[in-house]
Amino acid sequence: MSQEKLTPQELISILGEASNENTPPQRLEEIYQNYKDSEIKSALTSNPNTALEILVKLAEDYPVQFLENPALDLYLLSNPKLLIEMPTHSLISIFKQPQIPQEFFSFVLNHIEEFQKFNLLNALLRVVLSHGASKWNQWRETNPSPYLGSINLSYINPRYPDVRDFDLSDFDLSDFDLSGINLSDFDLSGIKLSYAKLSGADLSGANLTSANLSDAYLGSTNLTSADLSNANLSSAKLSCADLRNANLTGADLRNANLTGADLTGARGI
Known part of the structure; x- marks a missing residue:
């Protein structure tokens, strides 16, 4: 019938x-x-x-x-x-x-390269990250490698034409454990990274204009040539960060810890 x-x-x-x-x-x-x-x-x-x-x-x-x-x-x-x-x-x-389920979440992050092969990564990773810091940080507890184990966000670097549509600008990654992550050359304008752990991360050349990095942990982070103009870096922990040739014009650096940071060629200081 x-x-x-x-x-x-x-x-x-x-x-x-x-x-x-x-x-x-x-x-x-x-x-x-x-x-x-x-x-x-x-x-x-x-x-x-x-x-x-x-x-x-x-x-x-x-x-x-x-x-x-x-x-x-x-x-x-x-x-x-x-x-x-x-x-x-x-x-x-x-x-x-x-x-x-957490196991679904972890499965995606542990098989990131395979999802990339099926052209699923762009849409899926955005949805995965939208669940907030809790599930991500729970996964990081069992994947503590500074290189994030099997995940490497350089796979979604906009320099690659098949994934150029991936965009993290204006995204909320507050409280995320992103230590050691590779976000080199990403468009991160307006991103919310307050209290995020970014120690040892590679943010070189990233567009971080108007980003909120207040109270973020940025110790030994690579920020060479990053555009941090008008970014909120208040109370950020930037000890030993590499800020060579970074653009800090208009950035809020109140109470930021810059002990041992390399500011050679940085603008706006």
């Missing part, structure tokens, strides 16, 4: 089948193909007997039901790279959910 307009009785009957964990997968596939009702699609996404190839398609519109599907753990166990192979829009939709 192809759907035109279901009667209330028909809807209840089909919903019952779509929700029933004992409904055979073949019947669930028939329901998926023949009925477009949102309640039915939602029920199918929650049903652990629904075929995986159907679930990953439904996840775009029903991400919460997908994440709560009892069979998801089993699917991930049988195919550890399921997230990489999912349709892009479904993957992004899932990662927009506040209840995204």
Whole structure:
């Protein structure tokens, strides 16, 4: 029966089948193909007997039901790279959910190069970072390498034409542990990095105009030739930072710690 307009009785009957964990997968596939009702699609996404190839398609519109599907753990166990192979829009939709599991978050950051190969990195990383510092810093606790383990944001450096659309300007990364990260030549204008840990990071040549770096930890950070004009660096910890040829015109340096910082050729001091 192809759907035109279901009667209330028909809807209840089909919903019952779509929700029933004992409904055979073949019947669930028939329901998926023949009925477009949102309640039915939602029920199918929650049903652990629904075929995986159907679930990953439904996840775009029903991400919460997908994440709560009892069979998801089993699917991930049988195919550890399921997230990489999912349709892009479904993957992004899932990662927009506040209840995204920490293991999903960590998986993306630990397989950054593979997501780049599938041209998923730009959109996905933006969504991942939007969850705030908590999940990121929890991942860093098990990935303490100053080079961030397998993640290297130079993969999304705008110098590479296939990823030039990635933009972190005006992003809020306050309280993030970004020590040792490579953001050389990035457009970070207006970015919020207050209280962020950036010790040993490479921010050389970065555009940090009007950025908020108040109380940020920037010890031994490479800021050579960075544009910090009108940036808020109040109370920032800049001890031993490399600020050679940096533009500090109009920057707020009140209470900033510049002990041992190299300011050779810096402008605006």
